[in-house]
Amino acid sequence: MAKVAIVGAGSWATALAQVLAQNDHSVVLWSRRKELAHLINEGENSRYLPGIKLHSGIAADTDLEKVLQGAVAVVFSVPSHSFRELLKSSLPYLKDDTVVINVAKGLEESSLLRLSEVFAEEAGSVALGRYTVLSGPSHAEEVGRNIPTALVAASQEMATAEYVQDLFMSQDFRVYTNPDIIGVELGGALKNIIALGTGIADGLEFGDNTKAAMMTRGLAEITRLGYSMGANLLTFAGLAGVGDLIVTCTSMHSRNRRCGIEIGRGKTLQQAVESVQMVVEGVRTTKVAYQLAKRQGVEMPITDQTYKVLFENLSPREAVLNLMGRGKKLEVEEIMHG
Ligand SMILES: NC(=O)C1=CN([C@@H]2O[C@H](COP(=O)(O)OP(=O)(O)OC[C@H]3O[C@@H](n4cnc5c(N)ncnc54)[C@H](O)[C@@H]3O)[C@@H](O)[C@H]2O)C=CC1
Numbered sequence: 635m636a637k638v639a640i641v642g643a644g645s646w647a648t649a650l651a652q653v654l655a656q657n658d659h660s661v662v663l664w665s666r667r668k669e670l671a672h673l674i675n676e677g678e679n680s681r682y683l684p685g686i687k688l689h690s691g692i693a694a695d696t697d698l699e700k701v702l703q704g705a706v707a708v709v710f711s712v713p714s715h716s717f718r719e720l721l722k723s724s725l726p727y728l729k730d731d732t733v734v735i736n737v738a739k740g741l742e743e744s745s746l747l748r749l750s751e752v753f754a755e756e757a758g759s760v761a762l763g764r765y766t767v768l769s770g771p772s773h774a775e776e777v778g779r780n781i782p783t784a785l786v787a788a789s790q791e792m793a794t795a796e797y798v799q800d801l802f803m804s805q806d807f808r809v810y811t812n813p814d815i816i817g818v819e820l821g822g823a824l825k826n827i828i829a830l831g832t833g834i835a836d837g838l839e840f841g842d843n844t845k846a847a848m849m850t851r852g853l854a855e856i857t858r859l860g861y862s863m864g865a866n867l868l869t870f871a872g873l874a875g876v877g878d879l880i881v882t883c884t885s886m887h888s889r890n891r892r893c894g895i896e897i898g899r900g901k902t903l904q905q906a907v908e909s910v911q912m913v914v915e916g917v918r919t920t921k922v923a924y925q926l927a928k929r930q931g932v933e934m935p936i937t938d939q940t941y942k943v944l945f946e947n948l949s950p951r952e953a954v955l956n957l958m959g960r961g962k963k964l965e966v967e968e969i970m971h972g
């Protein structure tokens with residue numbers, strides 16, 4: 635039985651703790667708030683994952699040093715905007731060979747960096763070999779109920795990705811490996827923008843045709859940006875690409891889609907984010923991708939219009955008209971050439 639630490643105690647952290655504990659690992663979650671740690675220690679995270687009776691191998695604490703001490707692996711399951719700060723606080727307590735797993739789906743707003751790049755800045759590029767991203771179509775509400783789910787673990791070092799695969803793999807939780815850390819990180823982060831966009835279209839009461847068009851063309855622009863940044867095109871045909879796009883654009887569990895629906899129905903961004911009560915990563919990611927698209931010289935029309943709706947008061951209906959009114963395009967070639 636190995637000790638695995640999880641930094642964060644939200645919905646995804648709690649669901650992953652269940653998976654690990656069911657695999658006979660001893661799991662300790664770090665929570666900022668005492669009340670949340672108390673709830674978890676009482677057997678249910680009723681704030682973030684209500685209705686799931688937690689495994690007896692799960693505990694929670696607010697003392698970061700105690701949580702990390704002796705852990706063979708640490709999972710960071712906090713919003714992307716708090717990753718750097720929590721990584722910095724954690725590094726003094728990690729051993730050189732502790733495997734670091736990040737499950738956040740976002741990019742750093744101030745630097746436009748992927749989170750593995752943030753890790754390399756703080757821990758050194760040599761340490762990247764023990765860093766893994768775990769991503770793919772996976773809502774905490776379903777994983778917590780042992781609904782069959784498939785994910786992908788990506789690392790520069792395949793032995794590390796395989797270690798993470800072994801740590802999590804179970805009959806309900808299937809993990810693939812992929813050496814393309816860039817593609818897996820970008821797929822997971824950028825799909826949230828498309829979820830906001832399709833949510834907005836749903837809020838406007840457009841139909842399935844619109845949703846399918848947004849998802850397909852959304853994948854095209856994710857692929858275009860990813861390719862320009864060095865990702866493997868095929869990663870976007872996998873779990874962290876089209877797989878996650880499907881789940882997030884169609885599920886009522888999706889925080890980003892629900893936020894988009896509320897905006898489409900007329901709520902302000904702030905009201906919509908507050909109504910979700912959990913992190914809506916796509917809001918910050920839209921800002922980052924909007925700038926990355928300019929930097930990389932690629933077209934991201936859905937991201938562009940979503941940005942304008944979120945931050946420039948463009949009406950959702952006008953955004954749809956703008957997308958439909960674009961000039962004529964070839965479907966396939968422009969994925970690689972913009
Ligand atoms: N919920 C899900 O089904 C999935 C979520 N993810 C990703 O996992 C990450 C975490 O998401 P959720 O668990 O859904 O979020 P959540 O909103 O349920 O929980 C976030 C947790 O982080 C804590 N937190 C927030 N800011 C913090 C800070 N500055 N310092 C310390 N703690 C802080 C919150 O108190 C809470 O415990 C996100 O990047 C999300 O995209 C990935 C896959 C599935």
Ligand SMILES: O=C(CO)COP(=O)(O)O
Pocket residue numbers: 739770771772773826829878881882887888889890891
């Ligand atoms: O990434 C996730 C599921 O794979 C969680 O984000 P959403 O809740 O917005 O779908």
